Amino acid sequence: MAKTELQTAEAEAGARRKRRSPVDLRNRILQAAADEFRRCGYAGATTAAIARQADVTEAQLFRYYGSKAQLFREAIFKPLDEQLSNLVATHMQPDSAEGICEQSALYIDELQRFVGENAQMLTSLIVAQTYDAASAQEVSAIGSLGEYFDRAAATMTARMRGPAKAPPQLMVRVSFAAVLACTVFKDWIFPPGLATEAEIRQAVKDFVRQGIGANHPFERG
Missing domain, CATH: 1.10.357 (Tetracycline Repressor; domain 2)
Structure with missing residues (x-):
């Protein structure tokens, strides 16, 4: 994929994230966190993995849940x-x-x-x-x-x-x-x-x- 195409895809993905409501973001993060904790336990789960599964950035995750x-x-x-x-x-x-x-x-x-x-x-x-x-x-x-x-x-x-x-x-x-x-x-x-x-x-x-x-x-x- 060309650089311009990649940038366009990332921009569209970012736009989709921005359009999601705070309630939707919280629900997505909580569901992803529950899945990750069940699968990996407290010690094995990471906020990076939870953010990826929820399709949010870690910055967004920590905006709603501080730790x-x-x-x-x-x-x-x-x-x-x-x-x-x-x-x-x-x-x-x-x-x-x-x-x-x-x-x-x-x-x-x-x-x-x-x-x-x-x-x-x-x-x-x-x-x-x-x-x-x-x-x-x-x-x-x-x-x-x-x-x-x-x-x-x-x-x-x-x-x-x-x-x-x-x-x-x-x-x-x-x-x-x-x-x-x-x-x-x-x-x-x-x-x-x-x-x-x-x-x-x-x-x-x-x-x-x-x-x-x-x-x-x-x-x-």
Whole structure:
């Protein structure tokens, strides 16, 4: 391609970028960032690669998001935070008309779905905080996770018929960790042929329900 033709193509590309609205640019950058963080993790992702995928310049990227940490927070943390808040609001109601057994089963199903749909994001989060803490120090924790643990512990405490066999704040964290580990690390923990997807999900549900039921046994019948 001749120099004049290349310059013309670059000018047309620049014009297309200029015509895009700020909302469109933000959305493109966030989508590209989410894809890059899922694929490469926090440490491996670069703002240059994110800008290329979003078809923007790095200068445009930094105009909207001042750092890689801010991008990670907006593309990974914020969606998780919002989804977990919705899960808490929908399935962690102490005064629900559903029985303890039914509500617990539904809650565990929804938790497994939530973790499964966001496994890549959660993996990026775990790696960033565990192995690249210095670089990710600007990234704040998922705010709704604390709300989730507090609401779950309060619900468990309200249903107890006597002294707790295990502290509710501890039990809800162990339950969450069990679902998280069995979902995020499923391919490593469960080799092919060991069990079907449905059998694994049911085993996780039974295990967590037994733990939840330690402080308030489910009604029989």
